[in-house]
Amino acid sequence: MAGRGTVNDTREGGRILVDNLVAQGVNMIFQVPGESFLPVLDALGEAPLRTITCRHESGAANMAEAYGKLTGRPGVCIVTRGPGACHAAVGVHTARQDSTPMVLLVGQVDRPLRGREAFQEVDLHGLFGWTAKAVTEVDDAAALPDAIAEAWRMAMTGRPGPVVIGLPEDMLTDRVSVADAARVENDVVAADAADVDAALAALAGASRPLVIAGGSRWSQETNNALAAFAAAWALPVCVSFRRQDHLDNTHDSYVGDLSFAPDPALSQAVREADLILALGTRLGDLTTGGFESIAPPNPTQTLIHVFPDRDEMARNFTPDVAVIADPGAFLTSALKHTAPATPTWRTWTDERRAAYTATLDAVPCPGALDMNAVIAALRERLELDDIITTDAGNFAQWVQRFYPFRRHRTQIAPTGGAMGYGVPAGVAAGLMHPTRRVVTFAGDGGFMMTGNELATAAQYGVRTVFVVVNNGMFGTIRAHQERRYPARPHGTDLQNPDFTALGQSFGLFAQRVARTDEIAAAFDAALAHDGPALIELILDAEAASTNASLTQIREKALAG
Numbered sequence: 142m143a144g145r146g147t148v149n150d151t152r153e154g155g156r157i158l159v160d161n162l163v164a165q166g167v168n169m170i171f172q173v174p175g176e177s178f179l180p181v182l183d184a185l186g187e188a189p190l191r192t193i194t195c196r197h198e199s200g201a202a203n204m205a206e207a208y209g210k211l212t213g214r215p216g217v218c219i220v221t222r223g224p225g226a227c228h229a230a231v232g233v234h235t236a237r238q239d240s241t242p243m244v245l246l247v248g249q250v251d252r253p254l255r256g257r258e259a260f261q262e263v264d265l266h267g268l269f270g271w272t273a274k275a276v277t278e279v280d281d282a283a284a285l286p287d288a289i290a291e292a293w294r295m296a297m298t299g300r301p302g303p304v305v306i307g308l309p310e311d312m313l314t315d316r317v318s319v320a321d322a323a324r325v326e327n328d329v330v331a332a333d334a335a336d337v338d339a340a341l342a343a344l345a346g347a348s349r350p351l352v353i354a355g356g357s358r359w360s361q362e363t364n365n366a367l368a369a370f371a372a373a374w375a376l377p378v379c380v381s382f383r384r385q386d387h388l389d390n391t392h393d394s395y396v397g398d399l400s401f402a403p404d405p406a407l408s409q410a411v412r413e414a415d416l417i418l419a420l421g422t423r424l425g426d427l428t429t430g431g432f433e434s435i436a437p438p439n440p441t442q443t444l445i446h447v448f449p450d451r452d453e454m455a456r457n458f459t460p461d462v463a464v465i466a467d468p469g470a471f472l473t474s475a476l477k478h479t480a481p482a483t484p485t486w487r488t489w490t491d492e493r494r495a496a497y498t499a500t501l502d503a504v505p506c507p508g509a510l511d512m513n514a515v516i517a518a519l520r521e522r523l524e525l526d527d528i529i530t531t532d533a534g535n536f537a538q539w540v541q542r543f544y545p546f547r548r549h550r551t552q553i554a555p556t557g558g559a560m561g562y563g564v565p566a567g568v569a570a571g572l573m574h575p576t577r578r579v580v581t582f583a584g585d586g587g588f589m590m591t592g593n594e595l596a597t598a599a600q601y602g603v604r605t606v607f608v609v610v611n612n613g614m615f616g617t618i619r620a621h622q623e624r625r626y627p628a629r630p631h632g633t634d635l636q637n638p639d640f641t642a643l644g645q646s647f648g649l650f651a652q653r654v655a656r657t658d659e660i661a662a663a664f665d666a667a668l669a670h671d672g673p674a675l676i677e678l679i680l681d682a683e684a685a686s687t688n689a690s691l692t693q694i695r696e697k698a699l700a701g
Contacts, residue, residue, distance in 0.1 A: 154282030154313040155180025161289040171201040175221020177248025180313040200594040202232020203565035209241040219246040223261030236303035238557025240357040242296040243303040251311040278307035282315040290322035299450035330449040332466035347416035355381030355422025363469035373480040377493040386552040390545040396493040406496040416443040421468035508681025516543040532563030532587035536610040561590030571603025598673040627698035644675030651675040
């Protein structure tokens with residue numbers, strides 16, 4: 142922390158809290174009002190930041206998480222105790238899984254009542270002890286500036302993540318005189334020169350290297366450095382789940398993403414590689430094929446692991462070369478070294494790129510509406526900096542496979558796979574970037590979890606286009622059922638409302654699209670609308686994935 146501000150006149154705890162949020166650069170706070178933090182609400186009414194009133198705590202928490210993804214600084218959510226904290230827990234879990242900086246503020250029972258199971262009391266340490274990087278309760282209003290500054294430091298350093306702060310209701314009305322804390326900056330974790338030298342020496346000796354880029358401590362400058370490094374060294378680069386915006390997908394080195402259903406050729410390339418440069422990624426189970434393609438603790442491939450948190454790096458793997466650094470810092474240092482004049486792996490890289498581009502040949506989509514045409518229409522209409530947010534579900538495969546992400550922070554999606562994320566993320570992105578076009582994809586199941594936040598979109602006039610993919614079922618789970626218990630689906634059918642009428646009832650421009658020839662006009666109208674819009678896509682239930690229909694999945698399982 143760089144220093145402290147001057148001591149102000151005596152203030153209520155609620156005002157001290159808000160003043161210190163402003164000191165940390167917060168320009169937007171997401172909340173559902175509660176009686177446990179009325180002093181905070183009163184102070185927010187006069188603060189130079191926007192208070193975004195949401196319709197459910199899960200929506201507010203997911204908006205704060207999306208804010209953290211889009212800015213690299215903590216998104217802030219404030220909710221009441223008990224039910225509010227429990228509802229917000231899903232956003233905290235997403236922030237943990239996605240390594241996103243976030244601060245959740247929770248109104249708490251009065252200090253003398255704690256531990257007696259008072260009305261709506263919740264044990265914050267018990268509830269958030271595993272998912273949050275830190276959980277604290279502030280008992281003294283004079284300690285609020287330091288608590289806020291420490292939360293910002295914790296949320297941003299090393300592996301970023303969520304921090305939870307409990308605010309006893311009676312503490313917020315205490316009046317004290319205390320100085321505000323200075324703004325906490327997100328310091329770069331620099332790369333040790335000897336570690337970079339060792340990494341590049343190992344890389345130069347490889348025959349089949351592969352870069353896996355992931356994690357959250359990225360910027361457009363880091364993207365640019367990765368593009369330059371990959372080009373100079375002729376390296377194949379893939380990304381971890383829902384991190385496609387870490388490298389321009391049209392770059393000659395980009396070879397795909399390691400998702401739930403990765404291209405088999407890419408999975409094979411991971412196994413065949415003799416060196417893995419893991420750049421910013423934790424190397425979790427999705428990235429490593431259930432820890433099989435890269436097996437801990439000592440994989441068969443030479444492992445160079447670049448990560449800003451020593452403890453996280455040592456959790457699953459013992460790398461041959463460990464570089465404790467931000468990916469951008471490593472790349473900046475690496476670019477100062479001379480690349481091999483004629484890399485021996487150039488053919489390997491070209492083959493990986495050709496295998497990736499072959500995956501862009503679309504398989505026919507069953508039914509009257511072609512999801513491939515939906516993504517093609519977006520490719521023609523969106524600019525490089527426009528933003529796509531997605532919920533969790535099989536429908537997102539079309540976005541992830543066929544939409545070319547070109548710049549950083551244009552893909553906002555839950556790597557932790559939480560349903561209900563897409564709509565709140567779309568609201569947050571629309572609030573933060575009113576001049577950029579935002580398109581949100583959600584399945585009918587996930588949309589119904591947080592679709593009430595369309596009211597928030599309408600209230601604040603965001604220009605997000607919400608695309609509801611309606612196939613009348615929990616499609617991801619139905620596909621899993623057909624693989625494991627073919628022809629025995631149970632508990633995954635849905636009876637849906639009229640999503641178009643629902644959108645109109647919130648005041649949105651809304652249109653139903655049931656045929657491929659209706660797609661272009663619908664997107665033109667929605668994108669031109671001065672306010673939020675909704676497009677309901679009627680998707681055939683057979684359109685289970687980008688590679689196979691539901692019947693094909695079932696028949697393959699029965700044959701096996």
